[in-house]
Amino acid sequence: METILKVEGMTCGHCKAAVMKAVEGVSGTNNIIVSLENKEVTFNTSNAETVEKVKEAIEDQGYDIV
Amino acid sequence: METILKVEGMTCGHCKAAVMKAVEGVSGTNNIIVSLENKEVTFNTSNAETVEKVKEAIEDQGYDIV
Numbered sequence: 001m002e003t004i005l006k007v008e009g010m011t012c013g014h015c016k017a018a019v020m021k022a023v024e025g026v027s028g029t030n031n032i033i034v035s036l037e038n039k040e041v042t043f044n045t046s047n048a049e050t051v052e053k054v055k056e057a058i059e060d061q062g063y064d065i066v
Numbered sequence: 067m068e069t070i071l072k073v074e075g076m077t078c079g080h081c082k083a084a085v086m087k088a089v090e091g092v093s094g095t096n097n098i099i100v101s102l103e104n105k106e107v108t109f110n111t112s113n114a115e116t117v118e119k120v121k122e123a124i125e126d127q128g129y130d131i132v
Contacts, residue, residue, distance in 0.1 A: 011077035011078045012077045012078055012080065012081055013128075014078065014080030014081060014083075014084060015078055015080060017080075018080060062079075
């Protein structure tokens with residue numbers, strides 16, 4: 001299942017890397033793409049619970065899911 | 067000797083941390099303050115050569131000294 005999350009607050013390459021690392025840190029995610037321009041994160045996962053964990057991991061880094 | 071460098075390109079806390087780390091990495095620097103709002107780095111050093119090394123270290127992180 002492809003999931004696209006809109007993420008507010010990423011301003012630079014360091015932010016992009018921090019969000020990438022957050023998503024990678026949640027088991028069950030793959031094909032992760034972080035776009036600064038589009039302010040979004042795209043990834044594949046097999047279940048909805050993983051999506052919720054990803055949202056939390058991104059928010060824990062100080063970014064907002066919108 | 068207090069030195070103030072104007073730094074362009076810092077957008078977030080990660081940038082601030084990267085610049086702080088760059089200045090800390092040059093021996094002979096102390097009392098380092100990085101200000102995102104003022105777009106500047108302040109530090110003390112005893113010689114001009116150290117200032118040049120600090121400029122290079124910051125530029126190596128992808129920021130411009132103006």
